[in-house]
Amino acid sequence: MTRARTRARAALLALLLIFLFVQVAAAAPAASADGERDAAHVVRVGSKKFTESVVLGELLVGLARAHDTPAAHQRELGGTRILWNALRADELDIYPEYTGTLARELLARPELQDPRELARALEPLGLRLSAPLGFNNTYALGLTRARARALDVRTISDLRDHAELRLGLTEEFYERKDGWPVVRAAYGLAFASDRLRTLDHDLAYAGLLAGELDVIDFYSTDPQIAAHGLTLLEDDRGVFPRYDAVLLYRADLERRAPAFTRALTSLEGQLDDGTMAALNGRVQRAREPEAAVAASFLDERLGLRVELRAPTVASRLRRRAVEHLTLVGVSLLAAVLVAIPLGVVAARRRRVGQVVLALVGVVQTIPSLALLVVLIPPLGIGAAPAIVALFLYSLLPIVRSTHAGLTTIDPRLREAAAALGLPARARLRLVELPMAAPSVLSGVKTSAVINVGTATLGALVGAGGFGQPILAGIRLADTSLILQGAIPAAALALLVQGLFELLERALVPRGLRLRSR
């Protein structure tokens, strides 16, 4: 008994030390960043998880550095809402946005067409808007140049005379209120259902180039337009809303980083559709890093020299591993500390138990992205919301396994423990929990392994980790980049699994591993 207990204590201590180490390792870079912040405000730039936004984000970082203002880029955050909430919660200072998105989605005032009107509407929220950067990334319909010439179509109206054309539309465009429904209504288009299908954007391009589709929808700054010599149909009835790129920033940034905010005006009108499409193309097709593309633009157009700081592969891997382990370790430790007592309570009181089990079960059904979005206003972006989400997801397996481990103890043994005259607390500690240990531990192991996988979603809210290269890889359709995140994450999951098997050996009393004669 004493030997087993000493061993269990040693194992727990080792686990704690690992967590502490990860904590310290994670805190070290954060501390140096704080030191920097004392000297000058670090401009916190955000970007959405598509190439154009990331390039613009890098452009802003480059611009800041060129004006001796330190800047940090929270790249490829999970969605418009996440960025909007982070900006309003003072977690970000600036990010690239589109007028159409601001009016329709964020302010829900679609009548605000003019950027100046939009700026006025944003004023009370403490937000400012730059002048448009020059390009309008809206929806467009188009076809190959050869096909357009053969059919002699130039405008969307011209499509009315060609009911034989085959259309391939993205699901989003087909469903969106400002997409296909208004186009069809405004232009009176009638395509038979076998002429129109919805499919993935990249597949639509492939189908178009292979001649299997005639007309598809685009984002007007897609680099493929120029690369394949595609023709965009003119929106002659002005149906598509404008999605002029603008920079959305906090009003207080003008005070925090005056040189940088003044420099923002130098970007006005510098990026027309073609320029932006070309920059996107250099990232997506030529696989140039976003920072390098942004730096060369700043150099050529604005004559600004930006020093590129590319981290080495090893340092990047190490940083991601630390970020990832922090997410998993902290959330799991907290979950263990909360879920085991919850499981004990659930096993002790049947009514309460049912409520507790139902509650943690419901938490499990919340989609991770929705949970992350909800957590941003109170917690900001970065590791905090990811850790809380992982913590919540970790509860169910541990609560359940603790509950199961305790309730499946042979009632005769439970009675024997009670008959010994030990108080309930001592019975729990000396008899019931040790007997439930294998079950409890398997729950913790399940949570830990799932956690390692789920933590990749942390990249959506700027928590970093191995999810970061996966996100970038998906955005760029770059398998090797995806694997740079997926392989270490999988290896980590295996490692965690192995670690717990060792831990099992130390923590599960030997008597429970023996089979009765």
Add this chain to the structure above:
Amino acid sequence: MFELRGVEMLHGETRVLAGVDLVTRRGRTTALIGPSGSGKSTILRLMLGLWGPDRGRVLFDGAPVERSGPAALALRRRVGYVIQEGGLFPHLTARDNVTLVARWRGDDDDAIERRLLELAALARLPVELLGRFPAELSGGQRQRVGLMRALMLDPDALLLDEPLGALDPLIRAELQLDLRDIFRSLAKTVVLVTHDLAEAAYFAEHIVLLRGGAIVQQGALADFIARPRSDFVARFVSAQRTVALSPPRAPEAP
């Protein structure tokens, strides 16, 4: 010692005990006997305060038996309880099972070790088995360890619920002999549950026959044979005697 006065127990709609009056004698062995479901084990649980009666009173040395609180825990430490197969905790060695409560109480290590060896000798358990886990012991050995655990704190009374029930005949006979010696040498108040009349007579001076939650007759074995109080008692006695007198069957092949 133990005293039950007009005790009634309901289990949902079923009456588990119906008006039981029972007094066990100090330093003597009382056997509760009867067909399964007659309420024998229920009486042991009432004596320990694991359950409470729906009506009537359960007393130990004149004080009511509590179900919870410090008094209840103190009483349970004064009463040893042994169940079928010993009821040992599988995660603890024999030694740790026996000494669990004493160590929790913070008793002196040397005193614990002395008592442990004393009990091993009494229960005739080889000392080298003390380091084994229950899964590494035979059924009879487990039962001996269970007995040691019940006796560890030198209780005033000992309650045994079918202590020999799960054992094969040879081991059963051996343990039976040892148990009687132990009961006699300790002179403790013992209450033993069994469904075997011969076993009851072997251990106990006082036999209590239960049926459907009520006592049908109590007294010495001779009374049961000579003056059965009812047809049921007569049938119960003769049925058990037939079995006891019939030649032992050859042990079944495993």
